Amino acid sequence: MPPSGKMKLRKNIFCNYRKSIFLFLFFAFACIPISAKPTAEDTLQLWVMPNGPGSQDAIRNGLNRFTAETRIPVHLEIIDWSEAFARISQALETGNGPDVVQLGSTWVSFFANKGYLANLSPILNRVDSSRFIPESWRATHVYGKKGTYSLPWFLDVRTLFANRIVTDSLGIQAEDIQTEAQFLGILHYLANLQWVRKSGYPLVPFGLPGKGDWTGHQQLASFIWTAGGDYVRETKKGWRSALLDSATLRGISRYVSILRDSTYSPYSLRENSAQVVNRFTNGEQAFLLGTSEIIRKMDLPPSEQGLSESPIGKDGLTLFNIPRGPAGSIPFIGGSHLAIPKSSESNRNARKLLLFFVRADNINQYSHRIGFLPPDRSVMSVWAHDKRYQNLLKSIENGRSFPNIPEWAHIENLLITMTNDIGALYRLSWNTGANLNLELAKIILKNHNKINEYLHIQESPEMSISSIVSILEEPIPEKVFTPRKAKKKIIPIDGDDSKSNTFTWFLLLFIFVSCIFIVITERRLHLIQSLSRTTLYANLIRLRQKRK
Template sequence: MKQCVRPPVRGVALALATALAWTVTGCGTGSASDDGTLTVWIMEGTNPDAGPFFDEVGAAFTERTSARLDVQYVPWPDAHDKFTKAMAGGTTPDVAEIGTTWTAEFADAGALADLTAHSAAAKDEDDMVPALRTAGTYDGKLYGVPWYAGVRALLYRRDVFAEHGLSAPTSWPELREVARELKEKEPGMLPFPVLGDSEYTLDAFVWGAGGELATPAGDGWRSAIGDREAVRGVDFYTSLATEHGTSAQAATTWDEADLVAGLTNGKVAMAVAGSWTPATILGDRPELAGKLAAAPLPGPDGGLSPSFLGGSHLGVFQTAADQELAWEFIELMTSAEYARKWADQTGYFPGRTSLVERAAQRRDPLVAPFARQMADAGRTVPVTPAFGEIQGKKTLARMVQAILSGKKSVQQATREAAAEMDESFGD
């Protein structure tokens, strides 16, 4: 999910100019809690039919608090810019959906309210999905309450595997061998695409090898992508393409949208994909119902490789006139009843561990494996505003592309990526 950060505004003239530009374009909303209304920004697109859901939530909220709920929808592609301008102009909403990788950035900018005491009083921290709670915590304080998330695991063609007597791999050697067999037996399909423009797919192999993307160092962070364990993960992942031919040169520039297209048109046999992907595929190709299955990402020698768990937090802005009322809304949204309803409608998982564990017990081959991955091996990227800059530069994606294209060795590419990351960290 995407998120937004409040940049420091230096100078009264700049602040006024920014606020004026925001208002003139019709983007300013402000926080209107003083008239008994709670203003909430929700990202548009996660739930295609969010209106009825928030009508129900709004009625429950009014019954609970006597306040009115004003839900405004913000398209994901426009969200970062809209939040940035609103923060600069002091026109942020009371509460907003915030992508998990933006929460630290917003907190660092001073835009979000500290929710630690509220959460402790509600005694709900133990039921927050750990990786989501970590992503919502900055400098030891909770600024983002987990709402929902998705996770990546293996998605494969169940019918193709059955035809050739193959099973979902449970280790890295098995993953390599299954991909090799698919290459031989299904020449018209891509056995296992190695995506050149998807950092989050790479992350799973770095973490699976025992490596890290970055580690705390003093008061800051240092890159760990050039460390031995991380290099091992990068090497295995890219070798599936460069040495074993289970990918294709075209995938060097693929992002996750390209992968979904490949799965949908029947050209991909097995891939690392998001928990939301099956619904997208089946929506376009209903004839594939029963022909897809999922499995957790295997570790090098068995077990699970961690994978990126990303979604959205709910955060309260400092501009909220009534932060207690804002917290009431968050409690309602993350309650078992409404968290489950939102998850059922969107295909994502709730931010509550108890509900994810319940999903892991289901027999659905397109739900339970992803839920298990999320509950047992979900991870988040380094919780520091500097990592957003690294992602913006596509440092890790460009590293993978350099290896896949043969322009750099694994050692050279990881070493140079580590140096670029350290520049962003301020070393």
């Protein structure tokens, strides 16, 4: 073939090769899906409540990670706790709610029973439910029915906190506060000391919410449970009120004995739980029946709503188990869950968002930021390395939550009203000197009947008013507390008797030294005067002799 022919052939081959490359690249790019900009329909809706300092930043950081992993955008809406139940109820009922929603653990059975929540059973193989503690997992379904309608997010556990400078100054140890009788003895001792802080306020022993509060029934629960009672109880005929059970009445009596006592908890009848917590963190209260987020706040500066520079931040915290009653030591366990509304049941992206936030690493990150406890055992094992959480995590083994019956949402509102009514009873009559056990018995009986109405139980009260009063008037045991010697030197609390004793000894020492100084000075003056007189007489004699 002539050279010109060869050149032409090579040129044709090269052109065909280049065309093939272009065609290959064209089809390759054509097969790649082009990501369109997310539209409003693609954006997930997440509703949560404010769960403590830094909770909003923590949830937004989590959403940023989720969107980076999945390219799914999420719109976040923060709903205040005061309006959360009503807003969520309306949204779920109309079907115009979010794709994923935070629910109080006691709300799940109520909404699930109404058919407002998606059944999550199909995705449980991606969750490993065994990693959640039983009390938190129990709230994911409706009692007596199949189906899982939420996943645990974090725990709200109540335990007994104490100001460490108080406990250290008195040498109070765990064995000194194991029982209710011992606890009452310590409160009695503190009431008689009448310590005063720098703020000018007295150091009060304890505080309970007695006015306009929504946590009173949670704090009352431990008193009732440790006495062997309960709010409701399951029988062969179904669930019924347990308010008139003798053990329940004794638990209420112990709670009320502290609530109305003007020396043990002088501000309780006029304060809610937030005010009680503030008094404790201001160093003006020795003990608090509080939740775990206070531990986390001890690490945070004031700019992040923390307590590191507060009086309690400087005094320190001590944690004790709930004082033991006849039925043991039983803390209250609450918390929050995440659920998918029925309207988003088929939304795969909603399931991805839910599963993302209940992953162990994300549970750990979020719960650590807000200070509430994780419901995941694997995360708990990590937290247990922090000594501040060890006893609290161990106490969960004996903890108890409210029953997962659909009627509980209504019963809970009833109990909130009841605890506030009890506070009002003693607040409005505190200076009359009247025996209010009869009025207290009427409040308990009224709510007993209302609970049975919600539970569709029609029966006459098993106990008369006089029988209720007789139980409420039973004496409450109290063990005298004797302070131990402090293990180390403690800076006394302002107004402590040790300061006045130190001043007294210093004054006596000053007077003694002054007396010695005066005696020595007088003797020296007397000696100087004697010497001066002798010298004067000698000079006079010499002067007379010279004149002679």
